[in-house]
Amino acid sequence: MAKFRYRMQNILDIKFKLEDQAKMEYAAANMKYQEELEKLQVLYDRRTGYEQEARTLRVHILKVRDIQDNQIAMKLIKEYIGEQLVQVKIAEDNLEMARDRLTEIMKDRKTHEKLKEKAFEQFLQDENARESKEIDELTSYRHGKKIDR
Numbered sequence: 001m002a003k004f005r006y007r008m009q010n011i012l013d014i015k016f017k018l019e020d021q022a023k024m025e026y027a028a029a030n031m032k033y034q035e036e037l038e039k040l041q042v043l044y045d046r047r048t049g050y051e052q053e054a055r056t057l058r059v060h061i062l063k064v065r066d067i068q069d070n071q072i073a074m075k076l077i078k079e080y081i082g083e084q085l086v087q088v089k090i091a092e093d094n095l096e097m098a099r100d101r102l103t104e105i106m107k108d109r110k111t112h113e114k115l116k117e118k119a120f121e122q123f124l125q126d127e128n129a130r131e132s133k134e135i136d137e138l139t140s141y142r143h144g145k146k147i148d149r
Contacts, residue, residue, distance in 0.1 A: 035091075
């Protein structure tokens with residue numbers, strides 16, 4: 001039996017490499033997105049701490065300077081949260097683009113794998129037809145020899 005050789009195997013190999021690269025890019029984008037979310041959560045936690053501090057400052061003896069410092073810190077943390085929300089959105093967009101690219105590359109690779117499977121099926125059919133033809137020729141040859149005797 002002949003050996004199956006897919007003539008576009010090198011393209012399929014490249015598709016696998018591209019898919020691996022896209023997976024790594026997606027993982028990196030996902031990691032960056034998670035980091036940005038963690039930074040945002042830290043900022044929210046700091047804001048909550050400042051809010052609690054503000055309530056505490058207003059309950060006890062009023063220290064105007066401490067209250068003003070707390071208000072400034074609250075304004076700053078709100079700005080930082082706004083900036084971080086932008087960074088989270090950018091990271092989310094990058095993640096979505098990486099996901100779309102990965103999906104597209106996976107579809108392309110699967111298409112080439114289907115082509116390879118179809119080529120292999122055709123190869124098996126051709127091989128079976130060739131073997132059948134050889135068997136028929138041998139049978140005809142043997143049958144012809146018997147008749148000659």
